[in-house]
Amino acid sequence: MARRMVKYLCCEIIKKLKMKKITHFLLFLGIILPLLVLSTNLKAQQIDDLKKEQDTINENVGNLRDKITGIEERIATAEGDLAKLTKIKLSGYIQAQWQHLEASNAYPANLFMIRRARIKFTYEPVQGVVFVLQPDFQPGNITIKDAFAQVNEPWLKTFSLWAGKFNRPNYEVEYSSSSREVPERSRVIRAIYPDERAIGAKLEIAPPNVPLKVQLAIFNGNDGISINNPVYNYGTGKWDNVTSVGQNTDFDNYKDLMGRVTYAFKLGKIGGLTIGAHGYYGQIKANSKDVLNSDYTYDKSLENVGKGVKKNWVGFEAQLYFDFLGGLALKGEYIFGVNSTPGYSGSAKFTSSSTSLKNDTLTLTTLTTTSVNNAPAISRNFNGYYVYLVKNIGKRNQIAVRYDYYNPNTKLSADQIGTAKWDAKVADVTKDSKTMEGSDPVVVTNNQSKTVTVNKLSSGVNDIPYGTWTLGYTYFFDDNIKFMLAYEIPMNKKVGTVDANGNGNVTSSYTVNGDPGVYDYSNVLKQNTLTFRIQVKF
Amino acid sequence: MKNSKKIWGMMVIIMITIFGAAFMPAPKKITVKGSDTMVILAQKWAEVYMKSHPGSVIQVTGGGSGTGISALINGSTDICNSSRPMKQSEMNKLKDRYASLGIEIPCAKDGITIFLNESNPVKELTIKQLSNIFSGKTRNWKELGGPDQDIKLYGRENSSGTYVFFKDNVVKTDYAASCQTLPGTAAVVNAVSKDKYGIGYGGAAYAAGVKHCAVKKDDKSTAYVANAETVKKGQYPITRYLYMYLRNRPTGDTKTYIDWILSPEGQKLVTEIGYFPVK
Numbered sequence: 001m002a003r004r005m006v007k008y009l010c011c012e013i014i015k016k017l018k019m020k021k022i023t024h025f026l027l028f029l030g031i032i033l034p035l036l037v038l039s040t041n042l043k044a045q046q047i048d049d050l051k052k053e054q055d056t057i058n059e060n061v062g063n064l065r066d067k068i069t070g071i072e073e074r075i076a077t078a079e080g081d082l083a084k085l086t087k088i089k090l091s092g093y094i095q096a097q098w099q100h101l102e103a104s105n106a107y108p109a110n111l112f113m114i115r116r117a118r119i120k121f122t123y124e125p126v127q128g129v130v131f132v133l134q135p136d137f138q139p140g141n142i143t144i145k146d147a148f149a150q151v152n153e154p155w156l157k158t159f160s161l162w163a164g165k166f167n168r169p170n171y172e173v174e175y176s177s178s179s180r181e182v183p184e185r186s187r188v189i190r191a192i193y194p195d196e197r198a199i200g201a202k203l204e205i206a207p208p209n210v211p212l213k214v215q216l217a218i219f220n221g222n223d224g225i226s227i228n229n230p231v232y233n234y235g236t237g238k239w240d241n242v243t244s245v246g247q248n249t250d251f252d253n254y255k256d257l258m259g260r261v262t263y264a265f266k267l268g269k270i271g272g273l274t275i276g277a278h279g280y281y282g283q284i285k286a287n288s289k290d291v292l293n294s295d296y297t298y299d300k301s302l303e304n305v306g307k308g309v310k311k312n313w314v315g316f317e318a319q320l321y322f323d324f325l326g327g328l329a330l331k332g333e334y335i336f337g338v339n340s341t342p343g344y345s346g347s348a349k350f351t352s353s354s355t356s357l358k359n360d361t362l363t364l365t366t367l368t369t370t371s372v373n374n375a376p377a378i379s380r381n382f383n384g385y386y387v388y389l390v391k392n393i394g395k396r397n398q399i400a401v402r403y404d405y406y407n408p409n410t411k412l413s414a415d416q417i418g419t420a421k422w423d424a425k426v427a428d429v430t431k432d433s434k435t436m437e438g439s440d441p442v443v444v445t446n447n448q449s450k451t452v453t454v455n456k457l458s459s460g461v462n463d464i465p466y467g468t469w470t471l472g473y474t475y476f477f478d479d480n481i482k483f484m485l486a487y488e489i490p491m492n493k494k495v496g497t498v499d500a501n502g503n504g505n506v507t508s509s510y511t512v513n514g515d516p517g518v519y520d521y522s523n524v525l526k527q528n529t530l531t532f533r534i535q536v537k538f
Numbered sequence: 539m540k541n542s543k544k545i546w547g548m549m550v551i552i553m554i555t556i557f558g559a560a561f562m563p564a565p566k567k568i569t570v571k572g573s574d575t576m577v578i579l580a581q582k583w584a585e586v587y588m589k590s591h592p593g594s595v596i597q598v599t600g601g602g603s604g605t606g607i608s609a610l611i612n613g614s615t616d617i618c619n620s621s622r623p624m625k626q627s628e629m630n631k632l633k634d635r636y637a638s639l640g641i642e643i644p645c646a647k648d649g650i651t652i653f654l655n656e657s658n659p660v661k662e663l664t665i666k667q668l669s670n671i672f673s674g675k676t677r678n679w680k681e682l683g684g685p686d687q688d689i690k691l692y693g694r695e696n697s698s699g700t701y702v703f704f705k706d707n708v709v710k711t712d713y714a715a716s717c718q719t720l721p722g723t724a725a726v727v728n729a730v731s732k733d734k735y736g737i738g739y740g741g742a743a744y745a746a747g748v749k750h751c752a753v754k755k756d757d758k759s760t761a762y763v764a765n766a767e768t769v770k771k772g773q774y775p776i777t778r779y780l781y782m783y784l785r786n787r788p789t790g791d792t793k794t795y796i797d798w799i800l801s802p803e804g805q806k807l808v809t810e811i812g813y814f815p816v817k
Contacts, residue, residue: 127712154711175634176634179634179635206626266639269641269787271638271639272639321633321637321638321639323638323639323641323786323787326636326637326638326786327636327637327638327785327786328637329633329637329638390637391637392636392637392638395613395636395785396613398637476613476635478612479611479612479613479614
């Protein structure tokens with residue numbers, strides 16, 4: 001019984017416990033399930049939200065990708081444009097200076113000026129093809145200094161062809177004014193290569209691993225040369241000198257040839273030596289009927305207007321670079337040959353008439369005058385040289401001394417200058433041709449013709465040799481700016497003969513502020529120039 | 539009175555200190571600029587030299603050979619490192635500015651290495667093939683025995699001497715427009731190591747993490763990989779000198795430094811870095 005009771009009690013307890021568990025379970029289910037459902041719903045919602053968020057992010061990423069693609073395209077376009085711009089290079093320099101001129105005929109005797117203001121545009125559309133344009137912007141006068149195309153052969157990298165306006169092949173001509181140690185080029189170079197540049201074509205041969213350079217050029221040959229063409233002024237009855245400067249147009253059919261060869265030696269650790277030679281072979285139209293020799297003797301006459309006169313010379317150059325407590329350079333060139341100046345031949349015809357009555361004779365006079373104005377072309381033998389000594393002191397200082405000499409006429413000694421002259425056939429020829437008609441009154445028709453010839457050329461100022469010392473000091477402020485102080489001392493050779501009063505026969509007159517003056521070249525004239533220059537280069 | 543003396547004494551001491559400091563010889567700083575190819579070598583030289591020469595200061599920067607030569611011309615560096623010889627136009631600028639031809643000092647040798655990704659099956663190339671690759675005439679690895687994939691070109695910027703040397707001696711024409719230019723050989727190596735179809739060039743010292751491609755002069759020649767032996771014997775076809783340039787003959791501290799670079803001690807570092815000594 002007791003066992004049954006215990007069993008019953010146990011069963012009841014178990015039942016109750018089970019009931020409790022079930023109740024708890026049900027309670028648990030009742031609480032958890034809704035929570036689970038809620039949680040599931042929440043999760044589903046969260047997932048939806050996340051999906052939406054993901055969609056938004058994806059959309060944003062897509063947008064950003066599109067934007068990046070757009071930016072990339074823009075960058076690619078910009079890079080393309082920039083690449084084109086990198087083919088254009090700009091460089092240039094400005095030289096502003098103050099000068100004090102000691103020459104008596106200089107007015108103003110001190111002045112500020114812009115000596116050079118150049119911008120060089122270099123365009124290289126494809127490798128090896130270069131276009132260069134360099135104008136010079138001087139106030140009130142813009143000129144083209146360089147304008148050429150250069151084609152470099154791509155295989156051997158040895159040959160290049162130039163066409164346009166560029167420097168003539170010569171050391172001092174090609175040496176940039178922005179690098180030169182003194183303000184101006186030597187007198188001989190300025191005389192034979194006026195304006196430095198010329199229009200033509202050039203073949204340059206420079207093998208990449210050989211220190212040899214050969215330049216062969218052909219030019220019009222009249223660049224920078226002034227050619228006079230006098231024109232008769234019927235109003236004043238005088239001849240006006242009209243000067244034509246050969247810029248961009250040729251003056252004649254003659255073409256001038258030029259060649260230059262240089263070879264550079266290395267002198268071990270000491271430095272290097274470059275030697276070279278150049279030659280000029282050309283002609284220029286005489287532009288006159290008469291041609292004179294260097295000593296003013298008559299060479300040819302008549303029918304020379306269209307014929308050529310010689311421009312032939314050769315030069316030998318050397319540049320020694322020596323490392324002695326910093327850079328030291330000794331550079332020089334000697335040039336000699338024949339240079340010609342064209343003359344001119346002008347004529348003008350005009351008539352005048354008059355009548356006179358005397359007794360029973362009526363005279364009708366017609367005078368036809370032919371004025372002939374000739375200046376002969378002249379071929380002068382010349383020589384000249386220059387020597388530079390340049391010493392750099394540290395990184396910023398440079399001193400330079402140059403002596404240059406130019407004798408424009410080696411065939412005349414100092415005392416012959418002023419005396420030698422062309423034995424010009426100055427002639428006034430008058431011819432009469434009278435005809436008489438009638439008897440009362442007698443009519444006389446007097447046709448006269450007159451030829452007035454003006455032929456003049458005598459030796460003088462253009463034949464005087466000059467030796468010039470130039471001292472220069474340059475301070476390099478930085479890579480772009482430099483200051484230069486230079487003193488130029490030109491010394492003319494004493495020429496001509498002196499009369500009893502001490503006056504020479506080679507003179508030139510001038511007027512300063514209404515005061516006339518005379519340069520007498522039987523003395524060494526003071527013509528020194530002090531220059532202070534600032535150069536900015538970029 | 540006593541105070542006044544003290545003040546004067548102090549002032550004298552201060553003045554002496556100021557003037558003393560002003561006139562005391564400052565350690566001479568030598569600036570070195572130029573070739574990126576040489577920058578690791580130059581930095582190593584400077585580091586070791588400064589340790590063994592207390593008081594000396596050597597400042598090394600890269601930028602490329604062209605940049606270094608420009609710096610030499612404009613006076614902003616004492617020594618220029620260049621992985622190519624100075625051009626005639628650059629020498630002319632030096633002549634014009636300093637009346638000097640400059641001093642050229644070969645200080646190491648280098649073999650320009652062709653870098654390929656390690657997975658690239660191509661093992662050797664001729665100079666002609668390299669020219670075609672870098673000029674854009676050959677565009678697919680298939681043409682060279684590799685996978686049918688476009689060739690990706692990596693090269694240097696045009697201020698680099700390596701760029702100029704490789705162009706003048708290997709490509710011999712313009713680089714392909716698709717050639718990606720990178721600042722330094724290390725960047726080229728890095729790019730090729732990550733690009734399975736990439737090819738690049740640069741100094742031998744940087745060739746870690748990529749495969750060295752053997753190079754032969756032409757189809758009939760033997761292909762060589764750049765190493766000390768092949769470069770020294772002249773077998774590897776793309777070798778060059780690495781130079782130092784100066785405006786004038788070196789003097790003082792600069793001369794001492796250059797003499798040290800050319801000494802066995804300096805040349806030993808050349809080998810350590812991965813280049814080849816000149817002596």
